Amino acid sequence: MAGKRELALPRTAASSLREQLARTTLNNVRAQGHTYVELREDGKRLIFFCTLCLSPCYSDSVLFDHLRGNLHTERLSAAKVTLLGPNPWPFNDGVLFFDNSYEKEKQLKNERLLECHNNDNNLAIIEYTGNCKLNNYVCDGLEMGHGERTIGIHAKNGDCGNCDKVIPGVFHKNRITDLKVRFIGVGQIAAMMLQKDKGSTEISKIWCEWLGKEGPIDEDTDKIPDHDFAVITFAYTYDLGRQGLFDDVKLLLSSSHAEELESSETTTARKRKKSFSDPEDVSESLSIQSNSSGEFASASSSATSSLLLDRYDDQLLDTRFISSKSIRRELRRQQRIAAERMCDICQQKILLDKDVAALMNTKTGKLACSSRNMNGIFHVFHISCLVHWILLCENEIMMNQSVSPKGKRKSRRKNGAKHNEVGKDGELISTNQICSVLCPVCQGTGVHIEGDKLEEVTVTLSQMFRYKIKVSDAHRAWMKNPEVLPNCSTGFHFPPQSEETFQEKVLPLKLLHFYSANEQ
Known part of the structure; x- marks a missing residue:
């Protein structure tokens, strides 16, 4: 034994x-x-x-x-002909894209930091993403002025710290702020059109091909228009895009910290027993750190509690630092709720730290969901799912335009007044169809809104559900019969419904821009 x-x-x-x-x-x-x-x-x-x-x-x-x-x-x-080409999609969303360069970069960064700690030489540790000039320094990740060797140089939000776009009124990191994003590449949307003998056309395939930062190279493709919407990517966290998450825990933390601070002032000489589940009293340890740095030396107990809570927000999801069992229990309950967040397009779970995306209206410079709320909250999806949704919207828009010369459909509902609008020529326009790229959840398009009036919903929930089923079916058909392209791609295939003879023609449509909101 x-x-x-x-x-x-x-x-x-x-x-x-x-x-x-x-x-x-x-x-x-x-x-x-x-x-x-x-x-x-x-x-x-x-x-x-x-x-x-x-x-x-x-x-x-x-x-x-x-x-x-x-x-x-x-x-x-x-x-092999869609996702494993020479120019891969630089994303990892957990459902289609699987780029793992971030894992290698993170591992390499940790190894370099370990080498730095074990080296007695004078090293200037600066992260980098590429070559740039910073004042009088030439930053190439190898040499730097004053005889110091660098581990690397890192430019936040683009080259040398310059962001490419600023999106106003976004709820990010528990406050409404102007979100800085940097340009990461372009995807080209194109379609294969079937020209039938009777003169009608239909879409056989539609796809998005990843081109990278350089964009189209051929002279003939320089005239391709930019898309009215762009994709903003994030690294997923539980509270991304939504507010109110963990508010109950924060209230408990604020009251708990105030009580612990008051009791610690009167019982500083007492020794507290520590268990493995509660390794250290949070308020005491944080107050010791802040007193040593002189940040909170003259603050009152209430002010200190609020400041400690702000510093604690970054460690909110780590239950090891929480001393109260009731707070840990409530935090775990809300963590379970947050972890069940699904992508509304594919109904697959969104995983922590994976790449997700939101829609941005490039004409207004706002997120699409901003026209459906005044709080800056927004919806996120798997990046591949959002690209598929944009392709579906483009397909539906082109189909609606080719149905009739006027591009209008009359509603067949008996209560058509509730689901139709009157156009400029007096016709009833069915609003139960996609006329623009919109958010799959709230149907926002990011247009400017005046006062408290929000953008109207134009598509019924049942029809939105049918569109999402169409996304799944069309992509499954694409994987069985993809278009062979020089770059990595993803798209849809709509098999012809009839056996009529037709001519195929590839038509470039738009350039879809991608931006990253991740701090680099």
């Missing part, structure tokens, strides 16, 4: 060993070309996940069997 106890590994050591083995397997699999495989948490265990097939694999053997399976083979053949 004693021998068994000596050979048994502690739980933390065993889990750490399992994680190391899993990451070793992951590196080997990715080295073989399976860059779409990643590690995810399922409860308290790590599992392998195939992003191409959306398939979880709970062991090495299950993963290898899946990679040899028929489903994966079929998806991989389609991905």
Whole structure:
């Protein structure tokens, strides 16, 4: 028995060993070309996940069997001409895009920092994303003035700290602010048109091809118009785009901190017992840190409590720093609610730290959801899902324009007055169709609104549900019959409904701009 106890590994050591083995397997699999495989948490265990097939694999053997399976083979053949090209999508949203360069960059950064700590030489640690000039310094990540060697140089919000756009009135990081975003690339939207003998046209395929920062190279494509909407990307957090999350916990924290501060002033000589679940009293440790730096030396107890709470917001999701059991219980409950957030387009869960996106109206410079609320909140989706939604809107707009010469449809509802508007020529225009790119949840388009009047909803919920089913079906058909393009792409395929003869013609439509709101 004693021998068994000596050979048994502690739980933390065993889990750490399992994680190391899993990451070793992951590196080997990715080295073989399976860059779409990643590690995810399922409860308290790590599992392998195939992003191409959306398939979880709970062991090495299950993963290898899946990679040899028929489903994966079929998806991989389609991905080789759509997602695994020489110019990949620089995103990782967990449902279609699987770029893992951020993981490599983060690992390299940690290694460099460790080398810095172990080196006695005088090092100036500055992160970098590329070459730039900063005052009298030439920043190339290698050399710097005054005889100091640099680990790297990093320019926030674009080259040398300049952002490309500022979006006003956005609720971000618990306050309404002007959001700075930087340009990261362009996607070209194009379609394959079928010209039939009777003179009618229809869309067979529509796609978005990733071009990167350089954009179109051919002279013929210089006249392609920019899209009226752009994609703003974020790294997903629980409270991104919405307010009121964890408000109950913050109220408990503010009252708890005030009480703890008052009691700590009268019982400073008493020793408090500490358990493994409550390693340290938050208010006491933070007050010691602030007193040592001289930040809160002359503040009153109430002011100190509010300041401590502001500093605590960054660690709000880490339950190890919370001493009150009731607060931890409430925080875990709200964490479970927040973790159940789904993408409204594909109904798949949005994962923490994955790439998500919101719509921006480029004409007004505002997020699309701003015309449906006055609080700066907005909706986020998987990046690939939002690109698919934009493609669907473009498809519906073109279909509606080709239905009749006037491009209008009369409603067949008996109560048409409730769902129709009168156009300039006096015709009833059905509003139960997509006439512009809009948010899939609130149907905002980001137009300017006056006073307290919000933008009207134009599409019924049942019709929006049909559109989202169409997104899923059309992309599934695209993966079975994709368009072969020089760059990575994603799109839709609409098989012809009739056997009429037709001519195919590829028509470039618009350039879709992508911006990042992540701090770099």
